[in-house]
Amino acid sequence: MKQPYDHSFHAFIQGIILVGFAMLMLHLILTGNIVYYIAPMMMPFIYFALVVFFLLGIIQVFRSTTKTDHDHHECACEHDHHIKGPSWVKTIIYSIFILPIVLGFALPDRSLDSSVAANRGIQLGGGGNASSSATENSINETGQNNNGSTSRAEAFLEDPEGYMENLTAQSGEEEHYQFEDIYDEGWFDDYYAELYEELMNNTVIEVTEDNYLDVMTVLDLYLDDFIGKEMEIVGFAYRETDFHSNQIVAARFAMTCCTADASVYGTMIESEESSRFEEDTWIYARGTIKKDHYNDQPIPVLEDAHIQEVEEPDSPYVYPSF
Incomplete structure (x- = not known):
């Protein structure tokens, strides 16, 4: 029944x-x-x-x-x-x-770690390059620009009709977005030119949670001018398989909305102390900026850096400032 x-x-x-x-x-x-x-x-x-x-x-x-x-x-x-x-x-x-x-x-709550970074690829600097094939395109799989500040979703929300017209005009064609494409935008030049002047006047460049992505972008734009200046940064330890024993990255996940759109940014560090730190250990590093290349891309590197272990920050991620 x-x-x-x-x-x-x-x-x-x-x-x-x-x-x-x-x-x-x-x-x-x-x-x-x-x-x-x-x-x-x-x-x-x-x-x-x-x-x-x-x-x-x-x-x-x-x-x-x-x-x-x-x-x-x-x-x-x-x-x-x-x-x-x-x-x-x-x-x-x-x-x-x-x-x-x-x-x-x-289940315990924990932040994203190096295993996720290895899958998504880490961007050394402000987004001008990526150390993994997972991030070779300027637009990543989530549809977010590598500079972490403007996404396709935001472009659609700002001007739906214009976005759809542009999308229709480009249908059937391969998209080629480059981080440098936005350098000519007036707001971009003005904002980062002011930040550049501010950082150049500092004895030591302090990379904080609030200015993390902005400093990474300024270093991409004006790397030659920062050679020889000291910088200090905090991030979790990360290594690529082809790193030398004295190389390590202080990395941070940048989040716009949620963990689904998180991208990984990092700064290369060269120090004899690097081998002492396991991956995912949170580290503080202070060293002198030099220009080097990784995967044929220019990147900032902290050489002769002092590294020490620190506690994980209350907010392990960084966010766009605008």
């Missing part, structure tokens, strides 16, 4: 799932571990989603406890809202939603 569909039970389970996702987001916010997954600019959307999920979940739970004479919950849309199939099918469907909640609470 076919079991009747229990609307109250399913409404209760669905409500618990919604509340569970809200509690998971709240947990990540309160512990501060949300920074491992979402850029700060996206936090308003997280707060909005938390409230909506919680309210909808409570409404669903409340509905599950309400009994009416018309208990079949029919509506005027003439569609069947039952979850079809035997009990084991329904269990699998609900498990797809419950499992991420359970794993979100059970």
